[in-house]
Amino acid sequence: MPTAFWHRLWFPLLVTAGGIALVVLGEFVLLRSLDRSVVPVSEVLLGAGVGLSVLLGWAVYLMQAKQQQSRQLERINQDLAREIVERQQIEAELRDSQERWQLALEGNHDGLWDLDIRSNTVLRSPRFLEILGYAEGELDNSNEAWLSRLHPDDRERVLQVNADYLSRKIPFYEVEYRLRCKDGSYKWVLGRGQAVWDAQGNPIRMVGSLTDISERMRIQEERQQVEADLRLQNRRSQLFADITVRIRRSLKLETILQTTVTEIQHLLQTDRVVIFQLWPDGSGRVVQEAVVPGVEPLLHRDLVDPCFQEAYLDLYRQGRVSAVADIYTAPIQACYVEFLEQIQVRANLVVPILIRDQLWGLLIAHHCRDIRPWTEFETELLLQLANQVGIALAQSQLVEATRESEARFRTMADSAPVLLWLTDEEGNCTFVNQQWQQYTGLSLEESLGDGWLTAIHPDDQPEYRRRFFQVFRDRQPFQMEYRLRRVDGTFGWMLSSGLPRFLAEGNFAGYIGSCVDISDRREIEHLKDEFVSIVSHELRTPLTSISGALRLLASGVLQAQPERAQQMLNIAVSNTDRLVRLINDILDIERIESGKVTLNWQSCNAANLMNQAVEAMQSFADRSEVQLTVRSLAVSLWADPDRILQTLTNLLSNAIKFSHPGACVDLSAAVVFEKDSRLPKREPMASTDRAVPPGASEMPAPSGPMDSSRATDAMAVPPAYLRFAVRDQGRGIPPDKLETIFERFQQVDASDSRRKGGTGLGLAICRSIVQHHGGHIWAENNPSGGSTFYFTLPLTEETGPTNVHAAAGPLVLVCDDDDSVQTVLQAMLEQRGYRAIAVGSGREAIQQAIARHPNVILLNLMMPEMHGWQTLEQLKQHPQTQEIPVIILSGLQPSGQQTLPGGIVDWLVKPPTEDQLFASLERALNAQHAHPRVLVVEDDPDLAQVILTLFERHGIETSYARTGSDAIHLTQAISPSLLVLDLGLPDRDGFAVVDWLRQQNRLRWVPLVVYTARDLNDRERDRLKLGQTLFLTKGRITHEEFEQRVMDLLNRTVGQVPLD
Amino acid sequence: MTRRILIIDDEEDIRTIATVALETVGGWDSLSAASGQEGLAIAQAQHPDAILLDVMMPEMDGIEVFQQLQANPSTQAIPVILLTAKVQAADQRKLSTLGAIATIPKPFNPLTLPDEIAAILHW
Incomplete structure (x- = not known):
């Protein structure tokens, strides 16, 4: 320790140390009582006590001087003894306090300084210099050396405290500030000091200490940093929560996405934040953006990353995050760097936006002007927000889907041909479709709640309500009929069906139902019931007579009353006829009205x-x-x-x-x-x-x-x-x-x-x-x-398709040089189902007769070139034409009463009536049948017997076949003039028989009576046609009618049959 | 005293059969009317012991005839048996509410008709 320094400081230091020693204990107690436990006790005691101990030190010194001056002799002895004791005590105390001071100095490592204000020089302890990194002697004694080392930011404040203290504005000099060290760095110190004033009150000296508080300040700074970090994190969490809330609150996607990018941009203090929607090929579009001024906006741009690969998509799908702090140092492809450069990106942070595990797009933060190391916190935050965006998108899609589903439901509901309604879980109507509104005339608003019930017929309402609420309670499907008021005030019968609706999670949601107007159906049912009732009556009435009459007869009660008995028989017969007619008519009308009988359209x-x-x-x-x-x-x-x-x-x-x-x-x-x-009338003419x-x-x-x-x-x-x-x-x-x-x-x-x-x-x-x-x-x-x-x-103007019957009918060759006669005859013939060839000369007639082999020839006589008689002669000479019957059709009358000339079958005078013409044709066609024979094909022997008897009564020869095969066999031996054919035969049916006959030249024109119980359609009738064909239905015509029609046919085709 | 029964039916054949049944089989007397109007007149004038009444008749049907018989004090006591060819359940239900003594469906058996009537009327 330097001697000069101690020499100058010895006395005041001694006093100061004594003062300190005196106050140490008291201060200790005081400080403890103030419970400033946050500061270490020793430090407080030493630091804060310095000022007080200096003051007390000087006070002791003044008191000692005064004692020495006033000492009196007479008290020398006792005083001396006491003084010795006191001095011994003081010396002991001083010794004691000096030791403590020394300990304090050595223990707290504070630097000390002593400023002589008048000379502006400072004595600084070695520790003082050591704190600043100087060795002894390296810093001059000027106060400037201290002033110049003050931190510029602290200088003014420190000088102000100093000035305030010296002018006694503040009781203590104590200030924390930074001093520049030897190495140029600044160190936080605590400066404390005590001034000495002269009698005029001017400060003449100031003594103090310098404490190195850099460690404390560092801790404090660190704590402040942590606190700041916490505050920032809090703010971020708060913001994240805010964004999340906003995302969850708003269903409007646009708002959500805009909020997201804006908030992130603020939060990260970055240049550009975009939401990028990805297409499956890896390209995509910026759909939302927040961008600072001066940075190029990318909104609505389609961006194609040239090196974006499927692999990246997969990575993003798995939740990959890409953080690039600097595109020039990051391990990324050159093409990617180039791409990022084009959009001014220096650093970026990319997180995927997933909707239910499907990659929808990316949430991207761009830092453009500088590199940007992304913190884990930022990455995490961005990921969380991307999740929120994903949820929002999913919600939005759901809302969209719901809206679409709703729209679809409405469209369907409104286009459905039935009335539809919905109720909520309380049974209140929540929807009716347009058909309902149109039908009832009640608007949607009027129908809601209970409103729709007002459309139900007042008589049906109580029952409807009762049943509806009953099934409603049980959540059962229901169906009921009631009358609903139409817009015109009339009531229509409705079939109302309802089904309980359940939400996906199984909760009951109300009912859905439909109403179908069944007024027509009910009317039809009513008519049907009425019809059945009437038919029942109509059938039972003749049955009552038949059965009653026959029972009376059979019982023998009328044996004694033959007239009554005959009356009963007549009743039975006439009512049987009536019953047959009735059944036929009922079947007939049913078949016609149901469309089962197709009309046999023909000209x-x-x-x-x-x-x-x-x-x-x-x-x-x-x-x-x-x-x-x-x-x-x-x-x-x-x-x-x-x-x-x-x-x-x-x-x-x-x-x-x-x-x-x-x-x-x-x-x-x-x-x-x-x-x-x-x-x-359509015509404007007046009608009479x-x-x-x-x-x-x-x-x-x-x-x-x-x-x-x-x-x-x-x-x-x-x-x-x-x-x-x-x-x-x-x-x-x-x-x-x-x-x-x-x-x-x-x-x-x-x-x-x-x-x-x-x-x-x-x-x-x-x-x-x-x-x-x-x-x-x-x-x-x-x-x-x-x-x-x-x-x-x-x-109708259109003539129908050519009659099948006509196409298949007998072929007639018309030979007449007059065109108009040809036309008229051709039309008449075709009208009746004949086929006709018209020629204008005898020569043509012969050619056509050979070529076409007609069934009959109608021959005019007066013709140029070849006369009719010449033509006839040649026809009769030619082997292929000589058998063809010829009818003369001439303006001339046959000469006299003589019989017809040979070779012709008839002579018609122009113009013939239709009846004359066709009677003549039919006779000609059947001229060869001198002895008509009828073949009856019928498997029911009783009916066959009735039919055979009928013909035999007319003296007509008959043959009988019970089966189709028998019929075919018989026709090989005989040539029937007429065939009566049943269709349902044991082996080959009637169709097969006709098919076979059609293939036989000799038999294909045989007149045919199809007599069957079946109703035939057009196609079947066509299949069954031979020559002139009659279709008669068993049970539908009486025996007499059958006889008349068959005999008519036979007469027409075979010629007059002698009647007995 | 011989019972006398009035048959009202628009069907002549059925009237004839019923007449034979009542007279020859049952040994009773019979009256017959071809329409409701005629039936009402005969019922009032002749007071038959019972009436066989056809339901389905033109102009005035059996139901109306029955109601008029009931409304007339001089004929309301005459037991009426309905004859009907309407056998549908709905028709039967309608008839059963009329209050006629019985219904005999058509076709009926003339040989048993008198017994049926006697059983119904406890003769």
Whole structure:
């Protein structure tokens, strides 16, 4: 220790040390009591006590001087002794305090300084110098040496504290600041000091200590850093939470993504944050961005990373994070660096955005202006936010899907052809579709909640509510019928079905249901019930009579009353007929209306049908003493001739039934221009007769065959209708029955009608037939009494397809040099199902006869070049043509009464009537059948016997085959003039028999009667046609009708058969 | 005293058979009417012991005839047996609410008809 220093400091230091020693204990107690335990006790004691101990030191010194001056002699002895004791005590104390000071100095490593303010020089202890890194003597004694080493940031503050202390503004000088060390670094120190003032109060000296507090400051700084870090982390967590909340709160994806990038950009204090949506090929688009000014925006740009590979996608799919602090030092591909350079990126942080494990895109932070080492925290934060974005996207997709599903549901619901409704779990209506709203006229709002119940019929509501809420409680599906009010105020029957709805997790969500208008179905059911009821009645009534009559007869109770017995027999027979008619009619109407019977469409002549109908009803009219007149119209129709004939005979039969003897029934036809003449006229002409349009009713009937197109051309207002009218002079029809009589079993007087053999279905069948032909049927009362039944059939311009029957019919060669005769004859023939070849000369006739081998030749006589007789001669000489029957068709009359010249079968005078022509043709075709023979093919021996008896009664030879094979076998031996064929045969059926016959030249034109219980469709009928073919249905026609029609056919084809 | 039964049916054949059944088999007297109107008139004038009434008739059906018989004090005591060809359940239910004594379905057996009537009326 340097001697000079101690010499100068000895006394004050001694005093100071003494002062310190005195206060140490007291201060210790005081400090302890203030509980400033955060600062180490020794440090506080030593540091804070320095000022006080200096002050006390000087006080002791002054007191000692005063004691020495006032010492008196007389107290020398006792004082001396006491003084010795005191001095000894003081010396001991001083010794003691010096030791302590020394210990303190050595122990706390503080530097000491002593500033002489007047000389501005400072004495500094070696420790002082050591703190700053100087050796003794390396720092001069000037105060400037200290001042110049103050940290510029602290200088002003330190000087201010110093000045304030010296001017006694503050009681203590104590300040923390940084001093520059020898090595240039700054060190935190604590400076404390005590000034000495002169009598004038000027500071003359200042003594103090310097404590190295750098370690404390370092710890403090570190703590502050940690605290700052914590605060930052807190802030980040808070921000993350905020973003998450915002992400979770908003369902608007745009908002979420914008929030995300903006927040991240703020948080990371980076230059650009983007959300990049990836396409499967690795390219993609920036869909959201937050970017600082001065950095190029990338929003909505499609970016293609040239070195982005599938492998990267996989890595990102697995949750890879890519953090590049500096693109120039990171181990990345050159192409990637180039790509990043293009978008100004220096550092980047890339995390994947996954939606339910599917890679959707990337969340990317770009640092552009500088390198950026990314902290783990930042990476983690970005990952978490990317997760949130993924969740938000998933939610958004779900919302979108839900919205789409909702939209789809609405579209479906509104386009469904039924009324649909939904309820919530309380049973309140939450939705009704447009059909519901249109049906009921209630808007969606009006229907919601309980509103929809108001549309239910008041009578049905209580039951509906009861059942609905019952099934609702049990969560059961239900179906019920009730009436619902339509928008027009009427009620429709609804079939309402409901199903409970359950959410995916199984929670009940309410009901979904539909309402279907079943008014029509209920109406049909009602009608059906009514029909069944009526049919039941209609069937049981004749059955009652039949069974009752037969039981009475069988029991023998009427043995004594033969007249009664006969009456019973008559009742049984007539009711059996009635039952048969009824069953046939019921089946007929059912088949027609259900479409099971296809109409046998063909070209037919209205005049023929009218004549046939009148012919068929003639005997009935005769019996009823009713006069039947017909004014036929030769118009060609495209229709099913059998069905039209059925309609005509039915109407005629009705008219005759309800006519008085002597009355007249008239059948006529006219071309009209409305399907229903009661409808408004299409033509602007004034009408004089409601039922008959002007110019139509009295259209002159063409003399020859005329097709519909010609008829309509003449009128020039197509399409036209042919309207048939059956006019009677009977009792008329009550006005309220005019419409209903065409309904089933709606006769004007059922019992009366039944007495006359009606079934109550005839007019219904007529209506059905006419409607299936596209026509209309109605009845009117005549002003002069009686009624007229009308029906119309459309006259179409198009002629139907060539009749199969015609194509397969006999071939007729027409030879006439007059073109118009050729045309007319050809048309007439084809009309009747014949095939025709027309030639203009005898030479051609011979050529064609050889080439085509026609069945008949119609030959004109007066022809140029080759005369008819010459032609005939050559035909009869040629072996291939000599057998062909020839009919002369000439303007000349055969000469005198002589028999026909040889080689011809008939002579017709021009113009022949249709009847004459075809009767002649049929005779010619069957000229060879001098002795007609009928082959009956029928497996039921009883029925066969009935049929055979029928023919034998007419003296006709018969052959009988029970099976198809027998029939084929027989036809090889005999040539039948007519074949009666059943279809259901034990071995080969009727179809097989016809197939075989068709292949035999000799037999392919044999007239055929198909007599079967089956209903045949068009295709089957075509398959069964041979020569002229009749289709008769067993049970549908009476035995008498069968006989009449078969004999008609035989007469037509074979010639007059002698009747016994 | 011989029983007298009125048959009302629009079907002549059925009236004839029923007449034979009642007279020849049952040994009773019979009256017959071809319509409801005629039946009502005969019932009021002749007071038959019972009426066999057909349900399905034109103009005035059996139901109306029955109701008029019931409404008329002079005929309301006459037991009425309905004859019906309507055998559907719904029709039967409707008839059963009318209050007629019984219903005999068509076709009926003329040989047993008198016994059936006697059983129904406890004759």
